[in-house]
Amino acid sequence: MFNFRSDIRFINYFKIFNFLSLILIIISIGSIIYKGLNFGVDFKGGTLIELRAENSEIGIGDLRHSFLEMNLGDVNVKKFGKENDFLIKIEGNDKNKENFIEDIKIHLSKDIGNNFSFRRVEDVGPKVSGELLKSGLIAIVLSLSAMLIYIWIRFEWQFSLGAIVALVHDVIVTIGFFSILEFEINLSIVAAVLTIVGYSMNDTVVIFDRVRENLKKYTSKTINEISNLSINETLSRTIITSLTTLMALLSIFFFGGEILKGFSFAMILGVIFGTYSSIFIANPILIRLKVNQKSVLKGE
Amino acid sequence: MLYFSKIKVIFIYVLIIFLSYFSISNFLSQNYKLFDKKINLGLDLQGGSYLLLEVDSSPIILQKIQKKFSDLKKFFREQNIKFKNIKIENNKIYFEIDKNSKDKFVSAFTEKNDNSINNYFNKYKAFEFDHEIKGNQVLISYSKFGIIEIKNSSIDQALEIVRRRVDEVGTNEPNILKRGNERILVELPGLEDPSRIKNLLGKTANLTFRFISDSDTGDFGSEKMFFEDNVEEAFVNKRIILSGDNLIDAQPRMDNQNNQTVVTFSLDRLGTKKFARATIEGVGKRLAIILDNKIISAPVIREPITGGNGQISGNFNFQSATDLALLLRSGALPAPLSIIEERTVGPDLGKDSIDAGTIALIIGFVLVILFMFFKYRIFGLIADFALVVNLFLLIGVLTIFEATLTLPGIAGIILTVGMAVDANVLIFERIKEEIKIEKNNVIAFDGGYKKAQTAVLDANITTLIAATILFFLGSGPVKGFAVTLGIGIISTLFSVYYFARHLTSSFVFKNKDKIISI
Numbered sequence: 041m042f043n044f045r046s047d048i049r050f051i052n053y054f055k056i057f058n059f060l061s062l063i064l065i066i067i068s069i070g071s072i073i074y075k076g077l078n079f080g081v082d083f084k085g086g087t088l089i090e091l092r093a094e095n096s097e098i099g100i101g102d103l104r105h106s107f108l109e110m111n112l113g114d115v116n117v118k119k120f121g122k123e124n125d126f127l128i129k130i131e132g133n134d135k136n137k138e139n140f141i142e143d144i145k146i147h148l149s150k151d152i153g154n155n156f157s158f159r160r161v162e163d164v165g166p167k168v169s170g171e172l173l174k175s176g177l178i179a180i181v182l183s184l185s186a187m188l189i190y191i192w193i194r195f196e197w198q199f200s201l202g203a204i205v206a207l208v209h210d211v212i213v214t215i216g217f218f219s220i221l222e223f224e225i226n227l228s229i230v231a232a233v234l235t236i237v238g239y240s241m242n243d244t245v246v247i248f249d250r251v252r253e254n255l256k257k258y259t260s261k262t263i264n265e266i267s268n269l270s271i272n273e274t275l276s277r278t279i280i281t282s283l284t285t286l287m288a289l290l291s292i293f294f295f296g297g298e299i300l301k302g303f304s305f306a307m308i309l310g311v312i313f314g315t316y317s318s319i320f321i322a323n324p325i326l327i328r329l330k331v332n333q334k335s336v337l338k339g340e
Numbered sequence: 341m342l343y344f345s346k347i348k349v350i351f352i353y354v355l356i357i358f359l360s361y362f363s364i365s366n367f368l369s370q371n372y373k374l375f376d377k378k379i380n381l382g383l384d385l386q387g388g389s390y391l392l393l394e395v396d397s398s399p400i401i402l403q404k405i406q407k408k409f410s411d412l413k414k415f416f417r418e419q420n421i422k423f424k425n426i427k428i429e430n431n432k433i434y435f436e437i438d439k440n441s442k443d444k445f446v447s448a449f450t451e452k453n454d455n456s457i458n459n460y461f462n463k464y465k466a467f468e469f470d471h472e473i474k475g476n477q478v479l480i481s482y483s484k485f486g487i488i489e490i491k492n493s494s495i496d497q498a499l500e501i502v503r504r505r506v507d508e509v510g511t512n513e514p515n516i517l518k519r520g521n522e523r524i525l526v527e528l529p530g531l532e533d534p535s536r537i538k539n540l541l542g543k544t545a546n547l548t549f550r551f552i553s554d555s556d557t558g559d560f561g562s563e564k565m566f567f568e569d570n571v572e573e574a575f576v577n578k579r580i581i582l583s584g585d586n587l588i589d590a591q592p593r594m595d596n597q598n599n600q601t602v603v604t605f606s607l608d609r610l611g612t613k614k615f616a617r618a619t620i621e622g623v624g625k626r627l628a629i630i631l632d633n634k635i636i637s638a639p640v641i642r643e644p645i646t647g648g649n650g651q652i653s654g655n656f657n658f659q660s661a662t663d664l665a666l667l668l669r670s671g672a673l674p675a676p677l678s679i680i681e682e683r684t685v686g687p688d689l690g691k692d693s694i695d696a697g698t699i700a701l702i703i704g705f706v707l708v709i710l711f712m713f714f715k716y717r718i719f720g721l722i723a724d725f726a727l728v729v730n731l732f733l734l735i736g737v738l739t740i741f742e743a744t745l746t747l748p749g750i751a752g753i754i755l756t757v758g759m760a761v762d763a764n765v766l767i768f769e770r771i772k773e774e775i776k777i778e779k780n781n782v783i784a785f786d787g788g789y790k791k792a793q794t795a796v797l798d799a800n801i802t803t804l805i806a807a808t809i810l811f812f813l814g815s816g817p818v819k820g821f822a823v824t825l826g827i828g829i830i831s832t833l834f835s836v837y838y839f840a841r842h843l844t845s846s847f848v849f850k851n852k853d854k855i856i857s858i
Binding site (some may be wrong): 157158160161167176178183194238241253283295 | 394535538539542678679680681682683685689692693699700701703704708711747748751757765769773794798799801802804806807809810813814815816817821822
């Protein structure tokens with residue numbers, strides 16, 4: 041079971057998959073630019089209320105109607121997980137509301153009765169959301185640079201470049217998916233993206249490590265052959281680790297509750313793309329950059 | 341790589357037992373505990389409120405620049421420095437100086453020792469105020485460090501007042517911390533509805549007693565102010581008879597005569613004196629009691645109050661009287677606070693999150709364990725044992741550091757379960773390759789461990805880098821994810837490289853001459 045000591049000619053598929061990735065990246069960037077990202081209150085500011093109704097008589101329509109009456113601006117009401125749970129997002133709150141969550145409660149209890157509870161309230165001011173977005177972006181850029189430098193130190197610059205292109209691909213495509221599907225981007229998605237960066241790197245490093253070893257071992261083989269051999273040799277590990285990681289992530293996605301859904305979804309995408317990119321993106325770059333025996337022996 | 345000295349083996353198992361004890365002790369009742377350490381649950385898991393407050397120091401800066409304005413004028417007159425057209429604009433003081441006085445002014449203003457008009461901060465090596473001279477035009481403004489000093493002192497005062505107010509409300513183990521020099525973080529575990537605390541923290545609670553002006557149209561020394569209903573208004577004299585600083589106590593009371601709720605207060609000695617003098621001269625006048633620029637009430641003074649006790653009546657119910665008394669007791673904030681971020685989680689959602697997280701952990705764990713067993717049989721079992729030990733180590737370390745576990749933190753633990761077997765997979769796959777070319781089991785296994793080492797280390801260090809960055813830049817619950825992910829990597833490396841390797845080595849030495857398939 042799961043023994044992949046086969047001799048798949050990965051290098052034959054590099055061109056077609058690179059072309060595919062390029063299209064994916066273009067679609068992702070296009071969507072991010074033209075469609076934009078669905079930022080949550082963490083990054084956009086505003087208020088989020090998770091509300092549970094005690095009985096199922098309260099429908100989503102009643103809630104929408106009631107919130108509309110309050111003139112709070114852009115209000116979005118949707119179901120959230122269980123039957124009687126709702127998520128209400130209020131955008132762009134004004135500054136001169138002293139206790140407007142209290143006001144909402146009072147209005148709701150007048151309108152639909154007392155049989156509901158606020159399970160969660162998140163209210164983020166514009167200043168804080170701006171800072172959170174900034175530090176999220178800094179974190180992603182910083183982690184990419186840290187990886188670049190780490191691989192540069194441990195390997196050669198060609199490897200470092202290959203790994204980073206693969207990482208940037210994973211990050212862009214994952215965020216692109218969120219843009220296309222209009223899934224919400226919040227603080228936990230940034231955490232997911234950083235973990236994807238770590239995971240994808242981890243996958244790439246294992247293959248690169250083998251490439252380096254094989255370059256020293258087989259002095260007459262070309263980088264094409266060595267890359268192909270190394271991918272094959274590490275393939276069962278690559279697949280097994282992806283599978284166990286996916287098992288953990290799928291169990292978070294299905295059983296870990298509504299709040300972790302976005303996070304685990306991003307991670308699942310990231311693990312799939314990360315695995316793919318370490319084979320089909322990081323390696324072709326080594327070949328393009330004409331890595332050879334000399335490039336790894338130089339550093340020693 | 342397969343040889344372990346006895347000492348090392350003992351050390352490995354002692355450490356595992358030690359940390360496992362800590363991880364189990366989270367679930368022991370208090371009576372059976374040797375150490376009083378446990379993992380804290382984050383607000384997202386135990387329920388509670390997180391508030392981020394920002395101090396708006398601009399009113400203080402304005403106040404201080406006005407004070408400096410009059411101090412400067414006084415100083416110039418004393419020192420015989422000639423000036424004209426002095427004014428304040430945008431928190432800056434402008435004036436024209438006589439050219440004969442210029443040198444005198446500059447030397448006085450830039451004197452580093454005991455400077456009475458421009459403080460010199462030794463710790464910053466900088467003055468409180470910057471000055472700019474163009475011709476005979478002088479501009480004085482707060483320096484960067486002058487502003488920092490104001491912010492630091494107002495945040496410290498505000499922190500103290502916030503602490504007093506929160507303590508007075510009596511919530512469970514509040515956590516109040518300074519964030520930078522203009523923000524205060526308030527964490528209130530277990531609090532379901534923060535609206536009362538938000539109301540209390542949103543008030544500056546600046547209390548003053550002032551006379552209502554005699555004339556209905558107002559005069560030079562008075563200003564117009566609204567009553568609390570925002571409808572009625574009155575002219576109030578600018579002279580402050582007494583302020584909240586002179587209060588030593590305030591309590592809500594039922595007034596038996598008219599069944600009204602009132603707030604009674606007592607004054608310190610200075611306050612008693614001031615209040616007595618004012619009420620003696622002001623019999624028959626109306627005394628306005630003003631809180632944050634709103635008139636609470638303006639009773640007529642019937643007789644002088646000399647005992648230092650008084651009461652405030654207004655449109656109170658018992659709750660609002662209690663809150664007013666609390667605000668007066670805890671003192672006024674130096675500057676207004678605004679709540680710029682709030683996150684509140686109800687206790688039932690927290691519990692649901694713990695349950696869901698636990699179920700996801702168990703399912704993920706069982707899936708991975710079964711998979712590893714079917715894939716690697718006996719070695720899969722070793723990897724599985726290592727995974728169990730890994731979890732104990734991870735939770736044990738979190739316990740020793742009394743780390744805060746959040747929902748993303750639980751996700752980090754589950755993710756660690758999925759990624760932790762990677763190290764063993766790398767090693768086992770490598771050993772497989774080695775066994776094909778090497779007949780001697782010991783050498784083959786030893787080679788597998790050795791050759792997989794760099795890949796294992798590199799792979800884990802990259803994830804550790806991501807976790808570290810997330811720890812420093814992430815906020816709130818996300819930090820909890822970085823913590824469990826980061827510690828998870830270290831516990832993984834230990835459980836694989838010491839515990840699992842020791843088990844493997846015992847197995848290999850026992851079956852040295854048999855054919856081992858992996």
